[in-house]
Each structure stands twice: as C-alpha cells, then as structure tokens.
Amino acid sequence: MKRVYTIGVDFGTESGRALLVDITNGQEVATHVTPYPHGVMDEVLIHSGSKLEQDWALQHPGDYLEVIRQSIPSVLAEANVSPDQVIGIGIDFTACTMMPLDAGGTPLCMLDEWRDHPHSWVKLWKHHAAQDEASLINETAKRRGETFLARYGGKLSSEWMLAKSLQILNEAPELYEQAVLFMEAADWVVMQLTGQLARSSCTAGYKANWHKREGYPSRQFLQSLDPRFGDLVEKKLRGPVKPLGSKAGGLTESMAALTGLLPGTAVAVANIDAHAMVPAVSVVTPGKLVLAMGTSTCHLILSDKEVTGEGICGVVEDGIIPGYYGYEAGQSAVGDIFAWYVDEAVPEYVRHKAAEERLGIHEWLEKEAAQYAPGQTGLLAIDWWNGSRSVLMDADLSGVILGLTLQTKPAEIYRTLLEATAFGTRAIIDAFTESGMDVQELYACGGLPQRNRLLMQIYADVTGKEIKVADTVQTAAFGAAMFGAVAAGKEQGGFGSIVEAAEAMARVREETFKPIEANVRIYDRLYKEYKGLHDYLGRGENGVLKRLKALKSGGRQ
Numbered sequence: 354m355k356r357v358y359t360i361g362v363d364f365g366t367e368s369g370r371a372l373l374v375d376i377t378n379g380q381e382v383a384t385h386v387t388p389y390p391h392g393v394m395d396e397v398l399i400h401s402g403s404k405l406e407q408d409w410a411l412q413h414p415g416d417y418l419e420v421i422r423q424s425i426p427s428v429l430a431e432a433n434v435s436p437d438q439v440i441g442i443g444i445d446f447t448a449c450t451m452m453p454l455d456a457g458g459t460p461l462c463m464l465d466e467w468r469d470h471p472h473s474w475v476k477l478w479k480h481h482a483a484q485d486e487a488s489l490i491n492e493t494a495k496r497r498g499e500t501f502l503a504r505y506g507g508k509l510s511s512e513w514m515l516a517k518s519l520q521i522l523n524e525a526p527e528l529y530e531q532a533v534l535f536m537e538a539a540d541w542v543v544m545q546l547t548g549q550l551a552r553s554s555c556t557a558g559y560k561a562n563w564h565k566r567e568g569y570p571s572r573q574f575l576q577s578l579d580p581r582f583g584d585l586v587e588k589k590l591r592g593p594v595k596p597l598g599s600k601a602g603g604l605t606e607s608m609a610a611l612t613g614l615l616p617g618t619a620v621a622v623a624n625i626d627a628h629a630m631v632p633a634v635s636v637v638t639p640g641k642l643v644l645a646m647g648t649s650t651c652h653l654i655l656s657d658k659e660v661t662g663e664g665i666c667g668v669v670e671d672g673i674i675p676g677y678y679g680y681e682a683g684q685s686a687v688g689d690i691f692a693w694y695v696d697e698a699v700p701e702y703v704r705h706k707a708a709e710e711r712l713g714i715h716e717w718l719e720k721e722a723a724q725y726a727p728g729q730t731g732l733l734a735i736d737w738w739n740g741s742r743s744v745l746m747d748a749d750l751s752g753v754i755l756g757l758t759l760q761t762k763p764a765e766i767y768r769t770l771l772e773a774t775a776f777g778t779r780a781i782i783d784a785f786t787e788s789g790m791d792v793q794e795l796y797a798c799g800g801l802p803q804r805n806r807l808l809m810q811i812y813a814d815v816t817g818k819e820i821k822v823a824d825t826v827q828t829a830a831f832g833a834a835m836f837g838a839v840a841a842g843k844e845q846g847g848f849g850s851i852v853e854a855a856e857a858m859a860r861v862r863e864e865t866f867k868p869i870e871a872n873v874r875i876y877d878r879l880y881k882e883y884k885g886l887h888d889y890l891g892r893g894e895n896g897v898l899k900r901l902k903a904l905k906s907g908g909r910q
C-alpha cells in the first residue's frame with residue numbers, strides 16, 4: 354500500500370518550520386526550520402534604518418515565503434518522499450499578525466513607494482502600539498452595549514485586527530486609504546499557496562471579532578470609532594470566511610514549482626498556532642486545558658456551553674474543534690521573559706560557568722534553580738514583561754520582581770521568573786473556573802515543555818494539577834499537518850474530520866508531571882501574595898506601572 358503524508362508549516366515568532374507526517378501512524382518523518390532572515394523588527398525599520406517607536410513589532414512577509422521555499426523542499430528531500438505521496442498541506446501562524454495589501458495581494462511594504470513607511474509592514478502579534486485604539490474600542494463598545502464584547506472577556510486586545518487597523522487609520526490615513534485589504538499573515542500565505550482569498554474562521558473569530566451568525570462588528574459601531582472606519586469590513590476585511598478543516602484551494606502551478614509538490618495538492622484553511630496544537634495533543638473534548646507554551650503562552654479549552662467572563666480572550670463557536678465552543682486566554686510573554694533574563698541580565702560569570710559545564714545558559718540556570726525549594730528564594734515576580742493579556746488585558750502593565758537582596762543569585766531570579774509565569778497560568782485557570790468552566794486536566798505543548806523540566810514541575814506544583822505533555826516536537830506544525838489531511842479528505846487517503854485525524858495521529862507522552870504535595874502548599878501561599886500584588890498593581894489601586902510607562906514615553910501623568 355502506498356504510504357501517504359501531509360505537511361504542516363508552523364510560522365512562529367522567530368522562524369518557520371515544516372513537518373512531514375505519515376498519516377497512517379502520525380510519525381514525524383522529517384522537519385526543517387527556516388529562521389526568518391529579518392527576524393522581528395522592533396527597533397529600526399529595514400532599508401531606511403529609521404527608529405521604531407516603543408511597543409512596535411514588525412515582520413517582513415518575504416520571510417514567510419522563504420520558509421516555504423526552503424523548508425518544504427527540505428522535508429521532501431530528507432524523507433525521500435515523492436510529491437504524489439503528499440496529499441495535503443496545512444499551515445498555522447501567530448495571530449493577529451496582519452498586513453495591508455494592494456489590489457493584487459502584494460503587501461504594501463514590498464512596493465518601493467511604501468517600504469519606508471512603518472505602517473506598510475506586517476504588524477506582528479506582539480506589536481503593542483495600538484493600546485490607545487484598543488482602549489477607545491473597548492470604551493465605545495461598552496457604552497454602546499455591543500454584544501460581541503462579552504465574548505472577548507469584556508475587552509479587546511491591542512494585539513488584534515480592529516486596534517491594529519484603527520492605528521493605521523489614525524497614524525497613516527494615506528496608507529489606510531491605499532490598502533485594498535487587511536489580512537492575517539496566516540490567510541495571506543494560504544492565498545499565496547492557492548491563489549484563493551479564503552479567510553479562516555479561526556483567525557477571523559479570535560482576532561477580528563467575527564461570529565458565525567452575527568458576522569463582524571457592525572458598520573455603525575465602526576463608524577462610531579471614526580467615520581472613515583465604517584467600511585472596514587466591506588472593504589478591507591472582505592473575502593469569504595471558511596470553516597476550519599475545510600480546503601482553501603489547491604496548490605498553484607508556481608507554488609508547486611517552488612516547493613516540489615504537485616499542483617492541486619489540497620491546502621487547508623489557515624489555523625492559529627496555539628489552536629492547531631489542541632487536536633495535536635489529542636484534545637477534542639471539553640475539560641482539558643491545553644497550554645501552548647513558547648515565546649508566549651496560549652490557554653485553550655473546549656466546552657459545550659458558551660460562557661463569558663474576565664480573562665477569556667475569546668470564545669468562538671467551532672473555533673478550535675467543530676461542534677464546541679473554543680476558549681482562548683493567554684500570557685503575552687513566557688519564554689520571552691526567560692529569554693530577556695538570559696540575554697539582558699545574566700552576569701558574565703554565569704556564562705562562564707555554563708560554558709565550562711558545556712551547558713546552555715537556560716540549562717545551567719535550570720539546574721541551579723532546581724536546588725531551591727519553593728519559597729526559598731524569598732522572591733516573587735509578576736509576569737507582565739509584555740503586558741497582561743489575561744486576565745487584565747492591558748498592554749501597559751510591566752513586570753515586577755519583589756524581595757531582592759544583596760545575596761540574591763541569578764538562579765533564584767530565574768526560578769522566580771519561571772514561578773511568575775506559573776502563577777499567571779493559575780490566575781487564568783481561576784478565571785475560567787469562575788466563569789463556570791470545568792478545568793479537569795492540563796496538557797502542555799509548544800517548545801517550552803520539551804526544554805525545561807523544572808518549569809513543568811513548577812506548573813504542576815503551582816496549579817496542583819497533573820500535566821500531560823505532547824509527544825510531538827513541533828506540536829503546532831503537527832496540528833497543521835492534521836488539518837492538511839482533513840482538507841485532502843478521505844478519498845485522497847486523508848480524514849473526514851479533525852476528530853478522526855486526532856484518533857489516528859495525535860498522542861501524548863506516557864510520563865506526566867504530578868504535583869508534589871509539600872510544594873503545592875507553599876505555592877498556595879505564594880499565589881495568594883501574587884494575586885494580592887496582581888490586583889493592587891493591575892486594577893488601578895496603585896497605577897505606578899502606568900505612571901512609569903507614561904514618564905518613559907515623555908508623558909506628564
């Protein structure tokens with residue numbers, strides 16, 4: 354019997370990777386990573402070298418095509434698989450990562466006349482410079498009693514499509530006028546692969562406030578933000594919204610030539626990275642919270658009921674698995690906090706010791722940090738290095754470390770940062786539970802659980818719950834590959850639904866992380882302190898973090 358395969362391509366924050374998977378048993382046959390040549394632009398713009406303002410984060414769309422050009426042929430070659438054995442492709446992306454396009458679908462930043470304008474580039478998910486627009490959107494939606502607001506925890510994020518689009522209108526009306534479409538990078542890549550404009554119900558639902566029955570926010574609402582914003586949906590967000598799991602189209606001749614695949618190969622409607630991981634860890638039913646842990650963490654859970662509440666970044670019907678309401682919450686920085694510490698704040702002697710012991714800096718710090726018992730560092734941190742997505746949805750908050758002394762060691766700080774992110778996750782679990790959701794089990798996936806065992810034990814101890822870990826190295830790409838198999842359909846050797854695909858392909862490791870009772874007790878006490886500080890600094894009782902930010906940006910508050 355001829356073996357058949359699918360390819361999942363995961364577009365992360367720093368790089369993109371392709372994964373070739375055997376459909377019959379879910380075996381990961383070959384993988385290839387392409388770092389983005391231009392990385393994340395958060396200081397200066399390429400070409401002109403002009404300085405970017407605070408909280409900007411841009412990307413180059415050409416880098417996404419580079420991933421396709423390099424990584425797909427590489428996995429085909431490594432696996433020695435012939436193109437006719439690959440029945441489908443699925444992609445997943447960070448989101449909301451959006452860009453303005455001209456009438457031909459070319460990103461404005463790729464045109465000479467616009468390339469020196471920062472607003473012409475891809476705004477990466479962690480571009481946080483649209484907080485003023487997000488605040489206006491939230492106040493206006495609240496005042497008008499817009500029904501969509503409750504589905505997003507009562508607050509839309511500065512990371513999302515409405516805020517980012519409104520920022521373009523406010524700061525670059527001439528560019529806004531010129532843009533024929535605004536598109537999620539996820540959907541743009543699918544358009545490059547298929548030549549078809551197909552927006553994903555997942556990207557539209559979670560990031561552009563689209564609803565299966567109600568559609569996007571109304572013209573009247575958009576107009577009330579700015580009269581020029583009224584036609585955002587008809588003009589710039591136009592295009593069919595297709596359900597997750599469906600086929601967006603077939604691979605074009607030119608993309609077939611570029612990738613080495615056959616023209617017409619089924620391409621799935623795009624997915625968000627974190628959301629693709631849910632079926633990839635075999636979660637297709639309610640009660641199981643999936644932690645997609647990488648640069649940031651997304652928390653995803655299914656339910657058969659629709660509830661609303663603080664901390665829920667979005668609830669979308671059929672948004673993750675058809676037939677269920679999919680819930681998302683998140684922490685805007687997790688791995689990024691650890692990376693900040695390692696890159697910006699670790700003393701030279703740590704680098705020497707790690708090199709002497711032939712360990713990476715993270716690994717050395719993890720080993721040393723594991724020597725401390727919970728509470729023994731005397732430190733406590735709040736994980737807002739990139740603002741708070743859940744539960745406060747406020748990009749203007751910043752990180753805090755409490756309890757430093759002259760004796761504090763780098764490994765103690767590192768441990769404290771790991772703990773802070775675990776407390777942030779516990780606050781999200783509490784918020785879900787308070788909203789009426791039953792969180793029974795935790796499933797961890799993404800890059801972090803594979804890399805840092807101490808982190809996973811801390812999460813088990815802080816949450817008091819056993820954690821199952823994905824048995825895939827590239828969980829998001831694996832999920833995307835599963836959707837590729839569903840888009841190909843049964844006739845091609847694929848699957849009739851994502852649930853069938855999960856039964857055949859997905860798995861978790863046998864080893865789990867179990868809470869250690871003595872640690873749980875101490876972390877319960879520390880979590881109370883975290884929550885107290887979280888509410889004091891985050892809910893307005895003491896606005897010092899915002900005042901510091903205002904001072905930094907030259908404000909006089």
Ligand SMILES: Nc1ncnc2c1ncn2[C@@H]1O[C@H](COP(=O)(O)OP(=O)(O)O)[C@@H](O)[C@H]1O
Pocket residue numbers: 365366367368646647648649687688689690691692693715716799800801804805
């Ligand atoms: N051993 C480690 N312990 C903790 N964090 C790590 C370790 N190694 C890498 N990281 C962090 O993991 C993050 C990358 O996660 P990954 O899931 O691979 O990427 P992405 O989120 O972009 O898909 C980076 O922020 C990096 O700092």
Ligand SMILES: O=C(CO)[C@@H](O)[C@@H](O)COP(=O)(O)O
Pocket residue numbers: 365366446447448449478559625626627646647648649650651681683
């Ligand atoms: O916000 C979402 C998903 O909703 C993510 O794309 C975003 O947090 C980025 O994820 P990574 O941490 O780069 O994996």
